[in-house]
Amino acid sequence: EAGVAQSPRYKIIEKRQSVAFWCNPISGHATLYWYQQILGQGPKLLIQFQNNGVVDDSQLPKDRFSAERLKGVDSTLKIQPAKLEDSAVYLCASSPPRGHEQYFGPGTRLTVT
Amino acid sequence: AQSVSQHNHHVILSEAASLELGCNYSYGGTVNLFWYVQYPGQHLQLLLKYFSGDPLVKGIKGFEAEFIKSKFSFNLRKPSVQWSDTAEYFCAVTNTGGFKTIFGAGTRLFVKA
Numbered sequence: 001e002a003g004v005a006q007s008p009r010y011k012i013i014e015k016r017q018s019v020a021f022w023c024n025p026i027s028g029h030a031t032l033y034w035y036q037q038i039l040g041q042g043p044k045l046l047i048q049f050q051n052n053g054v055v056d057d058s059q060l061p062k063d064r065f066s067a068e069r070l071k072g073v074d075s076t077l078k079i080q081p082a083k084l085e086d087s088a089v090y091l092c093a094s095s096p097p098r099g100h101e102q103y104f105g106p107g108t109r110l111t112v113t
Numbered sequence: 114a115q116s117v118s119q120h121n122h123h124v125i126l127s128e129a130a131s132l133e134l135g136c137n138y139s140y141g142g143t144v145n146l147f148w149y150v151q152y153p154g155q156h157l158q159l160l161l162k163y164f165s166g167d168p169l170v171k172g173i174k175g176f177e178a179e180f181i182k183s184k185f186s187f188n189l190r191k192p193s194v195q196w197s198d199t200a201e202y203f204c205a206v207t208n209t210g211g212f213k214t215i216f217g218a219g220t221r222l223f224v225k226a
Contacts, residue, residue, distance in 0.1 A: 031211065042219050093157075100164070
């Protein structure tokens with residue numbers, strides 16, 4: 001079974017630029033999550049999708065972050081414009097139907113200079 | 114406010130020593146509890162989970178955790194650690210619907226050979 005795929009693995013941008021991350025969950029997983037993990041901290045949930053609908057985006061900084069999950073499969077997370085404090089690893093995870101354990105991708109390490 | 118506290122940020126043990134990592138949570142309502150592990154260079158992966166029933170749950174690689182509802186705790190244990198257990202360990206909580214995931218800050222375990 002293929003795992004959660006993410007790209008790119010690394011990204012360096014200057015502040016005020018925009019960036020996008022892509023995630024393809026495990027086949028058949030209805031729930032998809034995006035997390036931000038700042039160095040030395042645990043993952044922080046940004047947004048949770050159930051199929052192609054948002055079920056929780058309470059911690060998503062909506063003035064600069066956006067996410068979509070068209071067709072209920074893969075998803076993109078965008079930051080526009082980026083700030084220095086957005087430097088972090090962005091993790092994508094998915095869960096199977098009727099299961100709440102999460103399967104994580106390798107993450108995208110973002111550095112904002 | 115909802116939170117998850119992991120008491121030790123860094124733990125160093127010798128092989129064959131016993132391990133106990135603390136996790137306490139503050140979260141309204143009934144919860145699902147998880148321990149995830151990230152080995153060096155690998156993705157976050159599920160170690161064990163508690164949804165209901167027997168409060169002592171067993172996971173992979175000889176790990177177990179005990180849910181003590183009165184103490185809002187879900188401590189992780191292993192009777193005898195191995196060098197290969199060197200990793201970062203994260204405690205996480207969700208509500209029973211699988212929403213509002215909160216992670217602790219993580220505990221880095223280093224096992225000396």
